[in-house]
Amino acid sequence: MKPLPPGSVIGILGGGQLGRMLASAAARLGFDVHIFAPEDSPPAARVAAMHWQAAYDDESALREFADACDVITYEFENIPVQSVDFLVSIGAVVRPGAASLEKSQDRLAEKQFLNAIGIETGAFAEVSSVSDLEQALKTLGRAGILKTRRDGYDGKGQVRLKSGDDLAAAYADIDEVPAILEAYVPFEREISVVIARGADGSMAAFDPSMNDHAGGILRTSIAPCGLSDDIIARARTMAEALARETGHIGVLALELFVLEDGTLLANEFAPRVHNSGHWTPEACLTGQFEQHIRAVAGWPLGPVTRVFDAEMHNLLGEEALAPADSYDKDAVLTLYGKRDAKPGRKMGHVVARTGRA
Ligand SMILES: Nc1ncnc2c1ncn2[C@@H]1O[C@H](COP(=O)(O)OP(=O)(O)O)[C@@H](O)[C@H]1O
Ligand SMILES: [Mg+2]
Structure with missing residues (x-):
């Protein structure tokens, strides 16, 4: 597929905040975005040119969607693999392909796959x-x-x-x-590598961030992650192997545990833009959302040079109702437009630029 000219239509399966931020980045590059999602008025649909409201297994809706889109991507990993296979069978270009999706949907298959390509897990x-x-x-x-x-x-x-x-x-x-x-992995810290692989096979990884979770939910990502060059180089090599072995086109994120002695163990990967990469638009020359759109559109990847040190804090539940109380005024605020601030629900995030890189 030739690089898509501006004005082309990018289809996104899934309607959450990741789709919303992808759609905004795509709009800035001159693309139109169509969202395919079963929910009524999901966050992504409210910033997109069109919303196809249908079940992910509705083949006649998928067919019409495919006719309207020049390329199709996805924003969450629980899209049925059969839907992607169907889209491909009718001639649609789906990036990343079904392989990344399939491997990341099942924790057992995922860990076996990671081990098989030489990436150690617990x-x-x-x-x-x-x-x-x-x-x-x-x-x-x-x-x-x-x-x-x-x-x-x-x-x-x-x-x-x-x-x-x-x-x-x-x-x-x-x-x-x-x-x-x-x-149970007695980790010293958690990091993640957010990496993009272009349609030509070129790769660009953002600096890994250090990630803090509470109750299994990401609270904070900090870049740089404070680890040695050697550990960072090994983390990147693992993410590159994963992107290459899945034939991934687009952004993916590899979550890693770092042990006291510097050993890296993979936890899981997401075949998509990732919460731990939300600091990148504010701190790097190209952010993860623009990078994903560039990759799936067949454009050259943008430079991932980090210009600022950064800290990203998630706003959960009611924290997002009075965001001015939850962050300092220099931070950059993003809200997802979700209507129901349920406890623990990711509603938005703030990014503080904490210094020059
Ligand atoms: N085997 C483990 N040992 C120690 N901590 C873990 C382990 N698995 C998960 N955790 C903690 O729980 C968090 C969420 O688990 P994860 O497997 O990444 O699930 P999710 O798909 O919900 O992100 C991890 O980021 C980590 O902090
Ligand atoms: Mg996780």
Whole structure:
């Protein structure tokens, strides 16, 4: 596919805040954006040229959407792989392709894939019954995190366990769905690498950020991450291998645990722009949203040079109703336009530029 000229239509599967910020970045480059999402008036649809409101498996709606779009991308990883396969089968260009999506939807397949391409993870075991769980907890060192294989986000679908806990109750807590048990990783800090791979195979990684979570939800990302050049180089190499091996076109994010001795263990990856990259538009020459649009449009990637040190804070639930109280006045505010400020829901974020890079 030739680079798309301005005025072309970029379709996005998914209507959340990531789609909203992608749509804004695309508009700035002269593209029109069509959002395909089942919800009524989701955040992304309210900044886009058009909203196709239909179920992700509605093939006649997908067909019309494909006819209207020059390229199609996605903004969240729980789009059915079959929908992407269908779009490709009728001749649509979908970037990134189904491979990245498929690998990231299932925590078991994801970890096996990461290990197979030489990216180390913590120890894990498949859990399909209480007796699997019992056995896994013994093997993995008596403390672990039980996670549903599919559909988890923001720490949802996870139960922390140690030996002596009621395992039947824990498995019932996640509705006895297919799961994995992960050994608890005693990390020194968490970082992520947000990387873009262009249609020509070129790659550009942002400086890794250090990420702080509370209750499984990202609260803060800080760049630079404060680690040695050697660790940063290894983190980038891992993200590059992942982008290359999935044949990814667009942005992806690799979440890593950093151990005391500098060992890096992959936690998970997202085949899309990522919350831990929300500082990039304010701190780098090209932000993650513009970069993703450049990649899927077949444009050259932009320079990812970091101009500022930065701190990104998420605004959760009611924090976003009075944002002026939650950040200092020099910070840059982004609100997602969500109508219901449920506790813990990501409603917006602020980015403080804390110094010159
Ligand atoms: N095996 C683990 N050991 C230690 N902490 C973990 C482990 N798995 C997850 N966590 C903590 O929980 C957070 C959320 O878990 P994650 O697997 O990334 O799920 P989600 O898909 O909800 O982001 C991680 O960023 C980390 O802080
Ligand atoms: Mg995560």
